[in-house]
Amino acid sequence: MRRRFTPQGFKLKVARSKTGRGVFAQEAIPRGACIIEYTGRPLSEKEQEKDGKYFFWTSSTTMIDGNIPSNTARFINHSCAPNCEVELKDRRIYIFAKRAIRAGEELTYDYDTEYFEAHIKPRGCLCSKCATARARAADQKTAYA
Ligand SMILES: [Zn+2]
Numbered sequence: 001m002r003r004r005f006t007p008q009g010f011k012l013k014v015a016r017s018k019t020g021r022g023v024f025a026q027e028a029i030p031r032g033a034c035i036i037e038y039t040g041r042p043l044s045e046k047e048q049e050k051d052g053k054y055f056f057w058t059s060s061t062t063m064i065d066g067n068i069p070s071n072t073a074r075f076i077n078h079s080c081a082p083n084c085e086v087e088l089k090d091r092r093i094y095i096f097a098k099r100a101i102r103a104g105e106e107l108t109y110d111y112d113t114e115y116f117e118a119h120i121k122p123r124g125c126l127c128s129k130c131a132t133a134r135a136r137a138a139d140q141k142t143a144y145a
Contacts (some may be wrong), residue, residue: 025103
């Protein structure tokens with residue numbers, strides 16, 4: 001399928017989620033659709049050395065800081081079983097639907113490993129896949145206690 005790198009204007013809402021704020025689909029989104037662009041302020045080489053929660057590589061040498069009010073995509077949370085995926089084109093970042101998404105579902109994508117190791121792993125991942133795995137492990141502990 002050829003990618004169309006233009007956000008299709010789906011209705012989205014920023015609302016409370018398990019991890020603070022999250023972005024939710026207000027209408028059904030078909031698989032493969034371009035949902036939103038992750039925008040930000042370009043960073044100088046010096047600024048790239050800092051560690052920003054919303055920093056995002058746009059090429060091997062360029063980076064943006066997504067912590068700007070108009071960048072709704074900065075509220076999209078991490079999941080290890082995401083319904084969205086990120087694609088770069090011409091140093092711009094786009095979020096695509098990895099599968100069909102229902103109205104009301106929270107949008108998630110898999111953050112890169114570096115971010116996951118630094119910010120998510122230390123406090124434990126809160127995504128639904130990890131929550132289910134933890135519950136199952138706890139059940140087993142109880143079963144064999
Ligand atoms: Zn997880």
